[in-house]
Amino acid sequence: MLTSHTDDQTLESGSPEPQPLSLTLLIADDSSSDRLILKAIVQAQGHRFIEAIDGEDAVAKFVQGKPDIVLLDAIMPRLDGFEAARQIKQLAGEDNVPIIFLTALNDAESLAKCVSVGGDDFLSKPYNPIILQAKIKAFDRMRRMHKTLQRQRDQISESNKQLLREQYVAKSVFDNVAHRGCLEARNIRYLISPLSIFNGDVLLACQKPSGDLHILLGDFTGHGLSAAIGAMPLAELFYGMTAKGYSLRNIVSELNQKLTFILPDGFFCCACLLALKFELNEIETWMGGLPDSFLLRGDQLLRVKSNHLPLGILKTESFDPSTYLLEMNRGDRFYMWSDGIVETTNSDGSFYGDERLAALVSQHISADDLFARIKQDVLDFSGDSKPTDDLTMLELTMMSEQELGITKPAQALATRRGPKRWELTYRLQDDSLANFDPVPLLLQMIVEVPGLRRHSGQVFTIISELYNNALDHGVLGLESALKSSPDGFARYYQVREERCQQLCEGYIHIHITHADDGKGGLLRLRFEDSGAGFDYQAKLAAIDAVTSAGVSAAANNYSGRGLSLLKNLCTRMEFEGVGNIIEVDFEWCG
Amino acid sequence: MSIQSSRSENGAEMVITIKGRFDFSSHQQFRGAYESFDGPCKSYRVDMSETTYLDSSALGMLLLLRDYAGGDDAQVAIVNCNNDVRKILTISNFEQLFAVS
Numbered sequence: 216m217l218t219s220h221t222d223d224q225t226l227e228s229g230s231p232e233p234q235p236l237s238l239t240l241l242i243a244d245d246s247s248s249d250r251l252i253l254k255a256i257v258q259a260q261g262h263r264f265i266e267a268i269d270g271e272d273a274v275a276k277f278v279q280g281k282p283d284i285v286l287l288d289a290i291m292p293r294l295d296g297f298e299a300a301r302q303i304k305q306l307a308g309e310d311n312v313p314i315i316f317l318t319a320l321n322d323a324e325s326l327a328k329c330v331s332v333g334g335d336d337f338l339s340k341p342y343n344p345i346i347l348q349a350k351i352k353a354f355d356r357m358r359r360m361h362k363t364l365q366r367q368r369d370q371i372s373e374s375n376k377q378l379l380r381e382q383y384v385a386k387s388v389f390d391n392v393a394h395r396g397c398l399e400a401r402n403i404r405y406l407i408s409p410l411s412i413f414n415g416d417v418l419l420a421c422q423k424p425s426g427d428l429h430i431l432l433g434d435f436t437g438h439g440l441s442a443a444i445g446a447m448p449l450a451e452l453f454y455g456m457t458a459k460g461y462s463l464r465n466i467v468s469e470l471n472q473k474l475t476f477i478l479p480d481g482f483f484c485c486a487c488l489l490a491l492k493f494e495l496n497e498i499e500t501w502m503g504g505l506p507d508s509f510l511l512r513g514d515q516l517l518r519v520k521s522n523h524l525p526l527g528i529l530k531t532e533s534f535d536p537s538t539y540l541l542e543m544n545r546g547d548r549f550y551m552w553s554d555g556i557v558e559t560t561n562s563d564g565s566f567y568g569d570e571r572l573a574a575l576v577s578q579h580i581s582a583d584d585l586f587a588r589i590k591q592d593v594l595d596f597s598g599d600s601k602p603t604d605d606l607t608m609l610e611l612t613m614m615s616e617q618e619l620g621i622t623k624p625a626q627a628l629a630t631r632r633g634p635k636r637w638e639l640t641y642r643l644q645d646d647s648l649a650n651f652d653p654v655p656l657l658l659q660m661i662v663e664v665p666g667l668r669r670h671s672g673q674v675f676t677i678i679s680e681l682y683n684n685a686l687d688h689g690v691l692g693l694e695s696a697l698k699s700s701p702d703g704f705a706r707y708y709q710v711r712e713e714r715c716q717q718l719c720e721g722y723i724h725i726h727i728t729h730a731d732d733g734k735g736g737l738l739r740l741r742f743e744d745s746g747a748g749f750d751y752q753a754k755l756a757a758i759d760a761v762t763s764a765g766v767s768a769a770a771n772n773y774s775g776r777g778l779s780l781l782k783n784l785c786t787r788m789e790f791e792g793v794g795n796i797i798e799v800d801f802e803w804c805g
Numbered sequence: 806m807s808i809q810s811s812r813s814e815n816g817a818e819m820v821i822t823i824k825g826r827f828d829f830s831s832h833q834q835f836r837g838a839y840e841s842f843d844g845p846c847k848s849y850r851v852d853m854s855e856t857t858y859l860d861s862s863a864l865g866m867l868l869l870l871r872d873y874a875g876g877d878d879a880q881v882a883i884v885n886c887n888n889d890v891r892k893i894l895t896i897s898n899f900e901q902l903f904a905v906s
Contacts, residue, residue, distance in 0.1 A: 652830075672889020675858035679828055683862065701869050708832055773865035776897055780861050783896040 270294025748793030
């Protein structure tokens with residue numbers, strides 16, 4: 216699940232009234248008596264005090280002492296207050312260090328100079344303790360506000376970076392799952408933004424084993440990640456069921472059931488599903504919530520209306536999967552689009568609209584470049600007010616199946632489909648460890664890689680060993696030596712059960728990566744548990760000893776086989792930490 | 806996962822069939838399947854034709870059965886293993902303790 220970190224609750228808010236607290240003040244004045252007076256005032260108010268005897272000293276003490284507020288005499292030997300202020304401001308960088316000038320000067324010009332060199336305020340001699348205190352308070356408030364702003368800015372920029380990274384990852388995961396299928400077939404023209412996943416538009420095409428072509432155009436409510444999330448299961452179901460030869464009716468029912476289940480209330484997916492039946496010269500359609508599609512049959516324009524609710528709204532009992540069958544002969548074309556086309560606005564804010572679209576299509580009904588014309592007309596219409604990037608549109612032409620140029624690759628694609636490079640982090644915590652067995656779930660994720668499906672038995676054993684070791688010996692702290700007799704074996708699981716019930720804290724952190732090089736792949740599993748670890752070197756040495764001693768040693772014990780199994784099944788097995796982290800590689804080929 | 810057992814008519818042989826995953830969650834069921842009031846049978850056949858997955862605690866359970874059936878004199882055959890299950894048994898050298906086919 217993707218989470219965005221821009222939730223403003225995570226931003227700290229500055230407290231409106233600062234707690235009285237001790238500040239560090241740097242006071243630079245060449246007159247020791249003035250310093251003494253100031254020192255007495257600020258110390259009485261509970262602040263710390265750094266003294267400097269001239270401008271140069273002030274700069275040096277500033278670097279050393281990192282004061283919160285600086286009080287500078289304007290006229291000092293070696294380096295005057297103005298220059299010292301300039302240097303201090305520079306050193307402070309983007310931190311806000313208020314500088315208050317102490318001055319006997321009274322003329323407006325001198326006072327203005329104090330501010331122009333970076334000073335924030337001035338205080339005239341003789342010093343009034345009440346005014347000084349008020350100024351310190353005011354600047355402290357400002358300083359805190361500045362700090363809060365800085366922190367919030369950093370948090371926002373970090374969150375934004377994080378969000379972009381996540382979108383990038385999400386995009387690559389999505390591309391693996393919801394690739395474009397066989398949209399490159401010769402009878403298809405389409406338009407979809409490369410980042411369409413984040414505007415919620417989906418366009419998928421896949422051939423059935425029978426040769427019929429299934430196409431899905433979907434438009435999820437909302438934008439961004441929330442719109443993208445539903446697209447993955449949608450694509451997966453669509454491709455999976457089409458490749459297995461399910462009918463459009465079955466697929467649309469499944470999609471609806473799935474989306475109704477996973478999407479929150481108020482979120483749904485407008486969709487158009489098509490099945491192009493080459494043998495029968497027919498097109499089957501199911502339309503829910505999208506603008507009318509057009510079937511161009513000869514010189515006729517037939518509207519195909521959306522007569523269903525979008526996917527993800529109705530419960531299965533009330534959902535209607537019925538489809539339309541339309542005759543579609545060689546050369547006839549079918550057009551469908553998301554609402555991005557008809558809702559494109561021009562500079563006056565008026566819509567492109569359905570009538571304009573229908574008029575354009577009627578006018579150029581037999582033009583071969585109709586698709587390009589529509590696109591151009593929409594772009595021209597929007598003029599300077601750039602069209603939003605969700606102009607999704609598809610043109611489908613009836614031709615013979617042999618002309619599509621996809622027969623072989625599409626079939627292969629259907630069976631090869633599945634994620635190649637991915638990683639997964641799964642963390643199970645506290646009482647969930649006792650209540651939930653994640654092994655089947657993880658196995659299911661892993662065997663989504665077609666090449667790994669054939670090794671599911673070994674993969675199961677590996678994950679099961681890793682997980683049970685992490686839980687039993689790590690989190691629950693059980694000794695496998697308990698299992699040395701038949702009664703002990705039963706006792707072990709009894710103790711395990713008891714500890715599971717009492718379990719209130721602990722974790723198992725699982726990280727899985729998979730990379731496929733075309734010929735085979737590497738599955739890397741890393742398990743970390745919250746347990747105290749164990750002497751893995753001794754254990755590994757014992758395994759080696761047992762291996763060389765042969766089976767007689769192994770047969771004596773009902774347990775202790777897990778690690779040697781792992782060692783055998785995996786090409787690499789390494790422990791880290793105190794033995795609470797294990798990483799193994801499983802390599803497969805073919 | 807389900808485990809079923811049946812004794813031959815003369816009580817000499819018991820067939821234990823394991824369906825699906827064979828792991829620690831089945832230990833009670835498995836033990837219940839082979840232990841009986843009449844004492845051990847002469848021989849056992851563990852049918853794994855429908856066993857999909859196996860882990861190390863399942864291996865421990867097979868050893869429990871072997872010891873119950875007489876240890877080194879036990880006659881326990883593991884039959885109809887699929888390739889994955891077979892591989893796990895081979896890695897663990899169980900072919901030397903059981904008749905695996």
